Amino acid sequence: MNHPQNSLFPELPIYPRLPPVQFLGNKEGLLNWLFTFIPSSNRSQPLRFLDAFSGSGVVAFEAKRRDFLVTANDLLQCCWHTIHGLVQNSTDILTTEEVALLFSDTVQAGELMQKLFTDKFLKASETKLLDQFRANAELLPPLKRSLALAIMNRALTRKVIMGHFAHLQAINYANQPARIKRNPSIAKPLQDLFLELLPEFNQAVFSNHLSHLTYNHDTLELLTLKASYDIAYFDPPYCLSHGDYQAFYHLLETFSRYWTDKTFIGGTNRYHPPLATGFDKKATVIPALQRLFDLSREIPLWVISYNDRSYPSVTEFEKLLRNTSRQVTVHRFEYLNSRGGKGSVKGSSEILWVAERL
Numbered sequence: 001m002n003h004p005q006n007s008l009f010p011e012l013p014i015y016p017r018l019p020p021v022q023f024l025g026n027k028e029g030l031l032n033w034l035f036t037f038i039p040s041s042n043r044s045q046p047l048r049f050l051d052a053f054s055g056s057g058v059v060a061f062e063a064k065r066r067d068f069l070v071t072a073n074d075l076l077q078c079c080w081h082t083i084h085g086l087v088q089n090s091t092d093i094l095t096t097e098e099v100a101l102l103f104s105d106t107v108q109a110g111e112l113m114q115k116l117f118t119d120k121f122l123k124a125s126e127t128k129l130l131d132q133f134r135a136n137a138e139l140l141p142p143l144k145r146s147l148a149l150a151i152m153n154r155a156l157t158r159k160v161i162m163g164h165f166a167h168l169q170a171i172n173y174a175n176q177p178a179r180i181k182r183n184p185s186i187a188k189p190l191q192d193l194f195l196e197l198l199p200e201f202n203q204a205v206f207s208n209h210l211s212h213l214t215y216n217h218d219t220l221e222l223l224t225l226k227a228s229y230d231i232a233y234f235d236p237p238y239c240l241s242h243g244d245y246q247a248f249y250h251l252l253e254t255f256s257r258y259w260t261d262k263t264f265i266g267g268t269n270r271y272h273p274p275l276a277t278g279f280d281k282k283a284t285v286i287p288a289l290q291r292l293f294d295l296s297r298e299i300p301l302w303v304i305s306y307n308d309r310s311y312p313s314v315t316e317f318e319k320l321l322r323n324t325s326r327q328v329t330v331h332r333f334e335y336l337n338s339r340g341g342k343g344s345v346k347g348s349s350e351i352l353w354v355a356e357r358l
């Protein structure tokens with residue numbers, strides 16, 4: 001989409017904002033702070049910015065708004081749809097006809113969502129709608145498909161209390177008037193939530209005249225691909241402190257991938273086995289961080305988010321970083337309010353490491 005120039009500063013284009021996110025550990029509230037540690041970019045000589053663990057996509061999107069040339073990546077496909085649909089995508093919005101197609105019942109659909117999640121997280125009519133929507137999404141070209149799935153994933157997080165799927169209170173709460181009063185979206189039909197979000201997402205499709213790339217890989221694999229970056233932003237899961245993103249967002253991942261090769265376990269019917277990541281377990285996180293630093297040795301500037309309640313401890317983490325022979329500075333942002341999730345509670349500190357190659 002084309003956007004007008006800013007009338008006070010004609011050289012600065014006015015880029016849209018990402019619709020508000022709801023994702024554990026997201027950095028939406030820290031963006032201005034975070035970008036004070038990153039040099040400025042411009043579109044005639046853009047700096048190459050890697051967001052290696054993109055989550056909600058809010059940092060990658062902000063880098064696009066600030067005229068970086070962005071590469072963004074996440075292990076979870078449900079996260080990738082947001083960066084593919086709103087960072088890589090500079091042109092394609094969803095039209096009224098395409099939205100009608102997404103909610104039509106002309107294509108034969110599967111029953112995965114109905115079988116797994118009816119009466120656990122959603123009513124039968126809504127899991128049926130999801131199966132049909134997922135089949136219809138295949139009729140759209142890839143960028144539009146990702147945009148559609150990103151919006152539906154966002155609608156799904158608005159349906160459940162706390163915005164994640166590691167608990168089983170969604171249906172219970174959606175029937176309690178007091179809860180609905182506090183959070184009306186838990187009782188709204190999914191289709192209505194999608195249609196409310198649609199204009200905000202369509203307006204967030206914009207071009208900064210650069211071609212961005214997105215991936216759905218383990219970061220340790222991504223970094224073996226031949227590519228160069230000026231800046232890497234690393235925001236891996238906070239191990240031992242809401243690090244298990246696959247438990248929190250399993251329903252969105254099952255919806256996105258429409259798994260045929262998994263079993264589904266536990267009260268929440270989460271998929272099994274999970275995708276392999278070294279960053280969320282005590283036994284593997286230190287070697288994974290060491291490998292991350294080793295594979296990124298050519299990238300001049302690393303900016304790394306961390307939290308003082310995670311494993312390894314801040315002191316141990318600092319030791320790992322100092323072993324990379326970089327110039328390291330550490331910065332703290334103290335949470336004054338609890339934002340949900342153990343990693344961002346009142347009194348805990350968000351840590352930012354800035355590590356420059358000497």
Ligand SMILES: C[S@@+](CC[C@H](N)C(=O)[O-])C[C@H]1O[C@@H](n2cnc3c(N)ncnc32)[C@H](O)[C@@H]1O
Nearest residue numbers: 025026027053054055056075218219235237277
């Ligand atoms: C702390 S969150 C990132 C939050 C993000 N910066 C934001 O502002 O929304 C960590 C992310 O890392 C992803 N992740 C976990 N292991 C990964 C791996 N091995 N490779 C790539 N992404 C991974 C998770 O799916 C999750 O989205």
